Amino acid sequence: MKGNPSFTSLIFISLLAVAVGLAGFGFLSFKKDLAALNKSNQENISWSAMQLEHELLRFQESLLAFKYGEDMTERQLNRRFDILWSRVAIFQRGRVGERLRSYDSEADVLGRLFAEIQREAPTVENIGSASDQEIDEIHDALDRYSVEMQDLSKAIFVGEEKLRSDLNAQMRSSANTTLGLSIASVIFLLIGLGISSWQGRRYKNLAHKNKTLADVAENASQSKTRFLTMMSHELRTPMNGVLGLLALLRQSKATEPQENIIEQAERSARQMIGMLTDILDFATLQNNDIELEAKPFEVVQLVETIKDLFAPEARRAGIEFNVVYAKDGPLRISGDFRRLKQVYTQLASYFMDLAGVKSISMVFNVEDSELKAEIMLEYASTGAAWSPDLVLGGRADSDDNFAADALGPAVARGLISKMEGKISLLPPRDNQVVIAVSVPVLPLELSVVNVKLEMSSDVMESICKTALRDAPVSFQAPKYANEVHVILFETGGLDEAGKVADLHKIYSKALIIAIGHPINPDIFDSVVQIPTQISEKIGPVIDALAS
Amino acid sequence: MINLSKSLRSVAVFVVVSAWVGGAAAAQDTMLTLTNSITGAEILLTEDGVMGLDQVTMSTTNEFVDEMTVFSGPLARDVVALLGGGAGDAVVLTAVNDYSIEVPVQDFIDYDVVFAHSTDGERLSMRDKGPIWVVYPMSDNPELRDPTYNARLIWQLVSVEIK
Numbered sequence: 001m002k003g004n005p006s007f008t009s010l011i012f013i014s015l016l017a018v019a020v021g022l023a024g025f026g027f028l029s030f031k032k033d034l035a036a037l038n039k040s041n042q043e044n045i046s047w048s049a050m051q052l053e054h055e056l057l058r059f060q061e062s063l064l065a066f067k068y069g070e071d072m073t074e075r076q077l078n079r080r081f082d083i084l085w086s087r088v089a090i091f092q093r094g095r096v097g098e099r100l101r102s103y104d105s106e107a108d109v110l111g112r113l114f115a116e117i118q119r120e121a122p123t124v125e126n127i128g129s130a131s132d133q134e135i136d137e138i139h140d141a142l143d144r145y146s147v148e149m150q151d152l153s154k155a156i157f158v159g160e161e162k163l164r165s166d167l168n169a170q171m172r173s174s175a176n177t178t179l180g181l182s183i184a185s186v187i188f189l190l191i192g193l194g195i196s197s198w199q200g201r202r203y204k205n206l207a208h209k210n211k212t213l214a215d216v217a218e219n220a221s222q223s224k225t226r227f228l229t230m231m232s233h234e235l236r237t238p239m240n241g242v243l244g245l246l247a248l249l250r251q252s253k254a255t256e257p258q259e260n261i262i263e264q265a266e267r268s269a270r271q272m273i274g275m276l277t278d279i280l281d282f283a284t285l286q287n288n289d290i291e292l293e294a295k296p297f298e299v300v301q302l303v304e305t306i307k308d309l310f311a312p313e314a315r316r317a318g319i320e321f322n323v324v325y326a327k328d329g330p331l332r333i334s335g336d337f338r339r340l341k342q343v344y345t346q347l348a349s350y351f352m353d354l355a356g357v358k359s360i361s362m363v364f365n366v367e368d369s370e371l372k373a374e375i376m377l378e379y380a381s382t383g384a385a386w387s388p389d390l391v392l393g394g395r396a397d398s399d400d401n402f403a404a405d406a407l408g409p410a411v412a413r414g415l416i417s418k419m420e421g422k423i424s425l426l427p428p429r430d431n432q433v434v435i436a437v438s439v440p441v442l443p444l445e446l447s448v449v450n451v452k453l454e455m456s457s458d459v460m461e462s463i464c465k466t467a468l469r470d471a472p473v474s475f476q477a478p479k480y481a482n483e484v485h486v487i488l489f490e491t492g493g494l495d496e497a498g499k500v501a502d503l504h505k506i507y508s509k510a511l512i513i514a515i516g517h518p519i520n521p522d523i524f525d526s527v528v529q530i531p532t533q534i535s536e537k538i539g540p541v542i543d544a545l546a547s
Numbered sequence: 548m549i550n551l552s553k554s555l556r557s558v559a560v561f562v563v564v565s566a567w568v569g570g571a572a573a574a575q576d577t578m579l580t581l582t583n584s585i586t587g588a589e590i591l592l593t594e595d596g597v598m599g600l601d602q603v604t605m606s607t608t609n610e611f612v613d614e615m616t617v618f619s620g621p622l623a624r625d626v627v628a629l630l631g632g633g634a635g636d637a638v639v640l641t642a643v644n645d646y647s648i649e650v651p652v653q654d655f656i657d658y659d660v661v662f663a664h665s666t667d668g669e670r671l672s673m674r675d676k677g678p679i680w681v682v683y684p685m686s687d688n689p690e691l692r693d694p695t696y697n698a699r700l701i702w703q704l705v706s707v708e709i710k
Binding site: 058079083097 | 702
């Protein structure tokens, strides 16, 4: 049996339901019989019938006692008559009467006796004036019913005994049935528990086997990754050595053909180092060891970096290369700059080196908390074509035909996926292939850093402002002292320490940066010796404010 | 132990006086004889005496009536209380045909047992379970639908004795 949890649960629940059903059926059956027996006992009609028979005889005795002047008054006799009447009346009403009558349906002794009693009532009520003959007639008339009443009492007694006996037998049968059903329920439950236990052990074994297999696979994967990492390192070291030697060789007086050979050798070496770096990255991705680090940066910084990296090579190769930022969104975002740069450089490198394109355009934008890039490729009439499978991930990464050209795009795709982004192909635009890459980022509101200048000369003030002309800073005095973020303090004046102490007191939240050579650098938050370095010091302040 | 309320004491005194001393009252038949075998007290309740007690009505059914029936009469515990204190915890109920049964007094405390003299507004005659039929509230108390309590539905009640 190919067991699965739902199937086992179904079996167990079914067995449990059957067991509960059987036990419930047995209980209800037993309860019903018990109720019937109780009812039977409750309605002790044998006693009622015997009482009637008894009262009939007592009245007859009283009648004779009255006739013979014994201790029986007219009033006492009538009371006996009333009691007899009431005993017959019992048979006329209620469930007791109904059951008593059921034994008398054919002979109708009770009906006839009641009619007789009603007939004799006037005489009995005036028994004082009745003759002995009339008394005898009453006695004889009732006496005729004595034997019939005896027979009726006997029939009722036997019938009730039989009914009770039948009910007792039924009770015993129900008890036995309930016992059997209970045993069956227990057996069903035990079977269910057995199956459940067996399945539990089976799943436990399967889980253990799966874990072992997973551990083996994991170990194998880690071994492979370790091997790749180690070999990449090992290969990169001598290759750097080769590059160093080639650089030395270039410094010697080589002929032009030799220069060309050296350049080709250098290019090949750099390609190989790049490939080794890619292998390392790919292995890291496969091993899921990559950690992302989100930091604020300017999108234009990413754009410029990519442009600087590929523009020279594009010029050499005669490829039109444009990278722009649409500037529709915020200038600053929070994301992993290094990994984003790696994604776009890998893609740009693939398209430039291997896809044989005529032009490449990369347009960046920030929209809906995503850094979006549209990469547009235009092909020359001849040349290689890009492979959508490599870039978009149509084939499995573990394909046996994994070629060297797939490495870069695979690393890019892995990084995009790691950053929860996506890469897709859009409809062609102006005969250009359009690939869209989007990665979630956190757009940051640009904050203006309020800078206060504490300068002793206008020249220094102008230099500082010039140094910060591209930074998001304001030199306007804010409304409140605690809104001043940075104070640029020109050193060299009198009582530096006193002035700085006063500034700290007034602008408690401001960062005080010394420009020049302070007497005591420790009283400043930072020191720059030349004003052009100010923007580097203010950068972290901007990041802190933005994030 | 049975507590005798002030009002019930008054009724008891009235009944005893009317039964033993009053000439006109003596002419009326005794409907119910109450005896306390512990204290030796005896009360002879005439019809007026029974009717002079607080009356209640109770709707119930049992094995001897066709349908839900309204029974009227004094509560059994009020009647028994007429006999005053004593250590008795059971009463012997006796019918006109000398049939008797012992009933725990606790029954009368736990349940509103009625000494019914009327059903559906009609007085019970001797020929129809009169003068008094002891009725338990079986419809409202399913636990009373039992052979033990069925046997306590004694009719033609004429005597109550505390033991």
